[in-house]
Amino acid sequence: MTQPKGALTGVRVLDLTRVLAGPTCTQMLGDLGAEVIKIERPDAGDDTRAFAPPFWPRTRESAYFLGANRNKKSVTLDIAKPEGQAIIHRLLDGGCDILVENFKVGALAKYGLAWEQLRQKYPRLIYCSITGFGQTGPYAPRPGYDALVQAMGGIMSLTGESDGPPQKVGVPIADLFAGLYGCIGVLAALNHRNATGEVQRIDIGMLDAHVAWLGNQAMNYLATGEDPQRLGNQHPNIAPYQEFPTKDGYIILAIGNDPTFERFCRSFGQEALLSDERFATNARRVENRQLVTDTLTPVMRSLTTAEWIEQLEALKIGCGPINTLDQVFADAQIKARNCVVQMRHASGEIIQVIANPVRLSGTPPQYRLPPPALGEHTHIVLRETIGMTDAELAALRIKEII
Numbered sequence: 001m002t003q004p005k006g007a008l009t010g011v012r013v014l015d016l017t018r019v020l021a022g023p024t025c026t027q028m029l030g031d032l033g034a035e036v037i038k039i040e041r042p043d044a045g046d047d048t049r050a051f052a053p054p055f056w057p058r059t060r061e062s063a064y065f066l067g068a069n070r071n072k073k074s075v076t077l078d079i080a081k082p083e084g085q086a087i088i089h090r091l092l093d094g095g096c097d098i099l100v101e102n103f104k105v106g107a108l109a110k111y112g113l114a115w116e117q118l119r120q121k122y123p124r125l126i127y128c129s130i131t132g133f134g135q136t137g138p139y140a141p142r143p144g145y146d147a148l149v150q151a152m153g154g155i156m157s158l159t160g161e162s163d164g165p166p167q168k169v170g171v172p173i174a175d176l177f178a179g180l181y182g183c184i185g186v187l188a189a190l191n192h193r194n195a196t197g198e199v200q201r202i203d204i205g206m207l208d209a210h211v212a213w214l215g216n217q218a219m220n221y222l223a224t225g226e227d228p229q230r231l232g233n234q235h236p237n238i239a240p241y242q243e244f245p246t247k248d249g250y251i252i253l254a255i256g257n258d259p260t261f262e263r264f265c266r267s268f269g270q271e272a273l274l275s276d277e278r279f280a281t282n283a284r285r286v287e288n289r290q291l292v293t294d295t296l297t298p299v300m301r302s303l304t305t306a307e308w309i310e311q312l313e314a315l316k317i318g319c320g321p322i323n324t325l326d327q328v329f330a331d332a333q334i335k336a337r338n339c340v341v342q343m344r345h346a347s348g349e350i351i352q353v354i355a356n357p358v359r360l361s362g363t364p365p366q367y368r369l370p371p372p373a374l375g376e377h378t379h380i381v382l383r384e385t386i387g388m389t390d391a392e393l394a395a396l397r398i399k400e401i402i
Contacts, residue, residue, distance in 0.1 A: 006033015024179025
């Protein structure tokens with residue numbers, strides 16, 4: 001059966017990114033059907049190839065690299081040398097639609113590859129820059145790191161127990177969101193170019209993206225001028241909406257409105273709470289969140305997690321277990337949705353990657369190419385895309401350009 005074409009089939013992306021924010025953006029474009037040519041440093045490659053252990057079993061690839069680089073062709077190229085820069089220009093001449101980069105602000109100018117240097121020569125090129133702090137502002141020259149952005153962007157002040165230290169999120173979420181916002185920007189710019197012929201640069205700052213997803217907590221601050229406090233696993237605007245201990249572990253109880261709270265109380269012997277003004281509405285429960293927690297904790301300890309989930313789900317009351325990753329990937333829903341995909345790596349080993357969550361009915365995400373070995377596609381891309389001969393490629397290898 002022929003695989004349906006991707007939404008971006010026929011689009012070519014020149015990927016000058018490394019680590020996570022930029023590769024997240026370009027992997028999404030690749031999943032949607034774009035041809036992504038990933039430029040890597042000869043010998044070393046993307047920094048994340050060395051972010052290990054763990055390596056994938058029986059390969060030399062880090063699990064970190066494998067998570068953000070499928071559907072890409074790896075070309076090793078030293079862009080610090082004039083010959084390498086010339087090859088970049090030949091690739092751009094060869095029909096490149098999008099360039100994505102995450103160098104420090106101004107760093108590509110010394111190679112002749114800055115937006116201002118390319119925009120006139122390549123009038124159909126969409127150029128996306130992903131940096132820590134964007135192209136403008138007093139922090140623009142600074143390098144960006146996920147933990148640094150989480151700290152500066154406020155999420156650490158909101159995460160953790162009320163009496164504990166600030167905590168970062170357990171995955172590099174500042175990087176991931178910057179990459180996803182970058183992809184959204186690229187798709188919007190591509191649609192605009194195709195409609196009008198006009199191209200533009202996308203300027204993504206990790207800190208900007210981070211502030212954008214502070215969501216309701218940011219709005220709470222803007223509405224009151226008061227810094228939200230750390231609440232552990234509790235919700236700032238809803239109660240009860242948090243973890244509770246059970247007879248054998250923990251559960252998340254998510255009661256999102258007053259009718260659901262009433263249903264909970266009538267079903268589990270807590271009718272008396274319904275006549276207590278402190279529990280009467282969500283607003284009052286938020287005001288008295290500690291009382292709510294203290295009152296419901298012994299109730300929740302009366303059953304096991306599995307018993308609670310069975311009974312709460314029957315009542316259509318939000319709940320769920322707090323899964324380890326082992327339990328996540330064994331979950332029936334995760335399996336039913338095919339959230340893990342197998343691909344054969346260049347080493348010959350079968351690797352597993354996380355599926356793209358964007359489910360398109362007509363142009364679904366594709367899994368054409370496994371995360372590449374370093375330089376795996378150098379010769380084939382330079383031959384097929386810009387017509388280099390074997391003799392030219394050999395000469396470039398001797399000079400360590402590729």
